Amino acid sequence: VPELPEVxxxxxxxxxKIVGKKIADVDIRVPKMFMGNPRxxxxxxxVDAKRVAKILEIVLDNGYSILIHLKLTGQLIYGAxxxxxxxxxxxxxxxxKLIFNDxxxxxxxxxxxxxxxxxxxxxxxYGPEPGxxxxxxxxxxxIFSKTIKPIKSVLMDQVRISGIGNIYANDALYLAxxxxxxxxxxxxxxxxxKLKLAIEKVIAxxxxxxxxxxxxxxxxxxxKGRYMEITAVYQKKKDPKGHDIKKIQLGGRGTFFCSLxxx
DNA sequence: ACCTAAACCTGGGCGC
DNA sequence: TGCGCCCAGGTTTAGG
Numbered sequence: 473v474p475e476l477p478e479v480x481x482x483x484x485x486x487x488x489k490i491v492g493k494k495i496a497d498v499d500i501r502v503p504k505m506f507m508g509n510p511r512x513x514x515x516x517x518x519v520d521a522k523r524v525a526k527i528l529e530i531v532l533d534n535g536y537s538i539l540i541h542l543k544l545t546g547q548l549i550y551g552a553x554x555x556x557x558x559x560x561x562x563x564x565x566x567x568x569k570l571i572f573n574d575x576x577x578x579x580x581x582x583x584x585x586x587x588x589x590x591x592x593x594x595x596x597x598y599g600p601e602p603g604x605x606x607x608x609x610x611x612x613x614x615i616f617s618k619t620i621k622p623i624k625s626v627l628m629d630q631v632r633i634s635g636i637g638n639i640y641a642n643d644a645l646y647l648a649x650x651x652x653x654x655x656x657x658x659x660x661x662x663x664x665x666k667l668k669l670a671i672e673k674v675i676a677x678x679x680x681x682x683x684x685x686x687x688x689x690x691x692x693x694x695x696k697g698r699y700m701e702i703t704a705v706y707q708k709k710k711d712p713k714g715h716d717i718k719k720i721q722l723g724g725r726g727t728f729f730c731s732l733x734x735x
Numbered sequence: 736a737c738c739t740a741a742a743c744c745t746g747g748g749c750g751c
Numbered sequence: 752t753g754c755g756c757c758c759a760g761g762t763t764t765a766g767g
Contacts, residue, residue: 473759541761542761543762544759544761574744575745575746576745576746576759577744578743578760578761628761638759638760707759724740724741725760725761726758
């Protein structure tokens, strides 16, 4: 599933492949997945590719931006052949194409005015992301102390912290030795420091390995990431030490942990 | 105001 | 072999 490392990998791919190109046509196969008037972007040139949390922003030279959320099964592939899951196709003036595939049709594209993006995706909607200057131990202490929700749910709450989904939340908690169901309030200062480092480590590893493709994620060239080759617990039966991994439901999501390594 | 559950979708895997 | 049920999880919305 696309989380910070996966979406960031695609953002880099967009920067390399489509910045500088002019949009000639947009073919929308599933209308509900595309919000806005395609005429507002046809003829415009792409000047930048950005990312806020798990959302991509393609900045155009006419004052508009295209926001894209991949949700669970979205794929953005440049120069690929279409398949039965192709939902939206961008054709550029040089006849090359950017294909959006999405098996489950949860993803969306939305045309917005570029100067309204900060309002839509501002800090009040998306908290600091791992690696940013505001992602500090002090900040984590502050948000954790206010809730008894399971720590895993807090890590995945985009309002408090942005970019973390199920894969990296499970792995970070394993590395930090903290049980996913622990009330956020119950974490000691030492555990919070350890968890911060663990989060930054798994996100960095995700980026290094080009994301996780346990499901449908692929990069801009249609190639899979390799993070799941090194994932600690997510969708595993055994942890790196050979211990059995338990699976429970937390906040309606599959949650993986080792009861020996995590307290 | 708070939290939980359901909804959005579809293919793959599993059980019978 | 085949049918049908259940599961996967980011985010929003509805309900309690």
